[in-house]
Amino acid sequence: MRWIITVVILLALEVYAFQAFKTLFKFWWSLSAYVVITVVVVGLMIYSFYQPSPHGSLTGFRAYMIGIFLSVVAMKLSVIVWMFGEDIVRLFMFAYSKLFTSSVENLPSRRKFISTIAIGLGAIPFLSLLYGMYRGKYNFKVLSYELEFDNLPEEFDGYTVTHISDIHSGSFGNTEEIEYAIDLVNEQGSDMILFTGDLVNNLAEEMKPWTPIFSQLKAKDGVYSILGNHDYGDYYDFKSKVEKQENFESLVKVHSNLGWDLLRNEHREIKRGESKLQLIGVENWGKGGFKKAGDFEKAAEGVDSKDFKILMSHDPSHWDEVIKHHEKDVQLTLSGHTHGMQFGIEIPGWFKWSPVQYRYEQWAGIYQNAKRFINVNRGFGYLAYPGRVGIWPEVTVIKLKRKSISEA
Structure with missing residues (x-):
């Protein structure tokens, strides 16, 4: 009908x-x-x-x-x-x-x-x-931000993070353009590279031709990753539950083959001298019918509320619904998922619009609630519509700065 x-x-x-x-x-x-x-x-x-x-x-x-x-x-x-x-x-x-x-x-x-x-x-x-x-789908842009925090340890003042998201490798078709993009990420020379989910569209095998390229991503403190809603194979008609589970296990193994540290409702401690930064990664958690495998309580178990924390959570609705008011006080959340709908109009510093904003309050760029921030990456790849108009593929570079005592 x-x-x-x-x-x-x-x-x-x-x-x-x-x-x-x-x-x-x-x-x-x-x-x-x-x-x-x-x-x-x-x-x-x-x-x-x-x-x-x-x-x-x-x-x-x-x-x-x-x-x-x-x-x-x-x-x-x-x-x-x-x-x-x-x-x-x-x-x-x-x-x-x-x-x-x-x-x-x-x-x-x-x-x-x-x-x-x-x-x-x-x-x-x-x-x-x-x-x-x-051309638009490969029009990669580097967007740089400097964020200040009054509780950032001095040893991490100036620490840089490169954030990428939503690779969707099953959609790619141009090796040279992807190699260029990976070089662009590495050229940022960040201390850490963080990937916030949707490595594939559906199947682990989509990454097979791209593994040698993405395994070239390197950073001083490593490359860390989480899962997005597409990484569970929920949008593919598998012959059995066993086949679906095998695909998921293969996808998890792909992260290891890439040399990435996959965080599944867990955290890692990054040290500089006597100071530390807590990196927390949750599985997908999204409202509106999306998978809710993310467990922040489990991931942040043992993390002190006074620690400086970076959370990787694929869907920005998780920040909006749970994290921005959570007692654990997560200073910076990194997400993706929306792609900025791959279509919109942006005049930096003046105007930003996309139809996706009527679904997600946080859909592209930096947002702040009190002293807590979220960056929603516009995505590295694309899905369904094989292109981008106005909302270009993004590599985000965030520099963490310690707010001076007089400013704080």
């Missing part, structure tokens, strides 16, 4: 959008080309869902067809908004003429210049989404 409703809505939108092109392009061949392109795109997208998909996910040919389909739909929706606005004006003009004048004219016809504007503006999201698939 849902499919029928969806098809009916899409057909209605299609008929409406066609009116704009019909107004602008009078030649039969141009209108025929419009119809053919629409039919081919829709047909190939439907065809892609009947083809084998790598690792049972929205990747490969299927993902690209979804991306192209979304590009076309975005253009038509933009056109529809303008055409609908003009139709409202036309209806008011018609009603006014009938009620207050003696005019016998029919409903005013659509104006060609409005159709031209509508199609011109519709080309912006269309081309943007196509660019996002071609």
Whole structure:
């Protein structure tokens, strides 16, 4: 039933959008080309869902067809908004003429210049989404922050952390771009590299071709990682529970093969002289139907509330629901998960918007509650839509600074 409703809505939108092109392009061949392109795109997208998909996910040919389909739909929706606005004006003009004048004219016809504007503006999201698939998904950005804490041990003043998240290796297809990104991470020369989950889309084997590259990540105090919601294989139709468990165990082993220290509801103590920093890592904990395997109480067992703590938790809703008011006083939480929806508009220091903000209050960048911070990484990879527009793949570098006594 849902499919029928969806098809009916899409057909209605299609008929409406066609009116704009019909107004602008009078030649039969141009209108025929419009119809053919629409039919081919829709047909190939439907065809892609009947083809084998790598690792049972929205990747490969299927993902690209979804991306192209979304590009076309975005253009038509933009056109529809303008055409609908003009139709409202036309209806008011018609009603006014009938009620207050003696005019016998029919409903005013659509104006060609409005159709031209509508199609011109519709080309912006269309081309943007196509660019996002071609280049945007590998447009890696290094975002640097300096955060001050009044209880940071002096020995850790200036300590740097590189934060990456949401690799989704099953979506990758360009080795050179990924090698470049790994070099970019290493070039930051941070004391520690932290990865906050979603190594794969579904299956451990997705990392097989990428293990030699990601194993090159190095930092003085090591590379640490946690699990994200996609790492449990919950979105794949396994033949049995045994097969699913074997996949999960293989995924855990991948972290070891990479030389990463996987934290599963546990913590590590990082020392500088007589001082220490507590690194805590929990399994996935997310509201709204996402897996809640994370156990902060277990992970932080034995950690003093006075210790300086960094928490790795994949889903930022965990910070919002549990951590930001927790008595253990976690000074810095690192998360990912949202990808910034891989689509949005950002003007650094001025404006930041993405549809995902209506689902997650903390969705990209640094947020603060009292003296507690969270950084939500925009993600290293991509999923479903094989691209990024405005919300670029991110490598975060955070420098920890001790607040002076006079400032504190």
